[in-house]
Amino acid sequence: RPARAARDALQERMFPGPKPFGMFGMAWSRIAGILLFVFVGIYTVGYLQPVSSEPSLLAQLTSEVSDTVVFAGVNEATAEFRYDVRAGKPAVGRVYELWFVAGENLPVSLGILATNGEQELSVPKESVALLRGATLTVTEEPLAGAPAGVATGAVRARGILKPVNK
Numbered sequence: 001r002p003a004r005a006a007r008d009a010l011q012e013r014m015f016p017g018p019k020p021f022g023m024f025g026m027a028w029s030r031i032a033g034i035l036l037f038v039f040v041g042i043y044t045v046g047y048l049q050p051v052s053s054e055p056s057l058l059a060q061l062t063s064e065v066s067d068t069v070v071f072a073g074v075n076e077a078t079a080e081f082r083y084d085v086r087a088g089k090p091a092v093g094r095v096y097e098l099w100f101v102a103g104e105n106l107p108v109s110l111g112i113l114a115t116n117g118e119q120e121l122s123v124p125k126e127s128v129a130l131l132r133g134a135t136l137t138v139t140e141e142p143l144a145g146a147p148a149g150v151a152t153g154a155v156r157a158r159g160i161l162k163p164v165n166k
Helices: 004-014 022-047 125-131
Strands: 057-061 069-075 080-087 094-101 108-113 119-122 135-142 155-160
Touching: 057 135, 069 094, 069 135, 069 155, 080 108, 108 119, 108 135
Parallel strands: none
Antiparallel strands: 057 069, 057 155, 069 080, 080 119, 094 108, 094 135, 135 155
16 A cells, blocks of 8 residues: 555646545545435335235135135235145036125136146236135136126135135
8 A cells, every 4th residue: 555645646646636525525425425325225124125925815715516626825915816726627628717706796707727736817906905805716617718707607616715814
């Protein structure tokens, strides 16, 4: 490390002219930089908490007249809707379709269910609040799903989405 006088002389040759900050200006700029870094860190930590990927609502859909068993889970924070058809298969040329009924409203289709392991359905974020306490129903429909958006097939399983007890 060069001596202070040598360093100052070298800086004067490389950068001639008046010094914009002086010794105290440099200290204040460092303090301001540290304070900015701390403020951004505190602000960011408060808003970037990790979002749990665990479901906050769960339902087990079953029936007394069918062997169909479906587990469904919803993460209300991320609008992630996952399901798994654990037992039962639709008849040849038919598919399972999932419906939800909120209160006294008409059933709304959430889509055709794949029967090969855990899957995810797309649910609009604004609809997630309606799922709490909603009844989920699985019907057996034609290959393209229920015509005209109205369930026509037999009910194969039913369950209610309930909050997870932690």
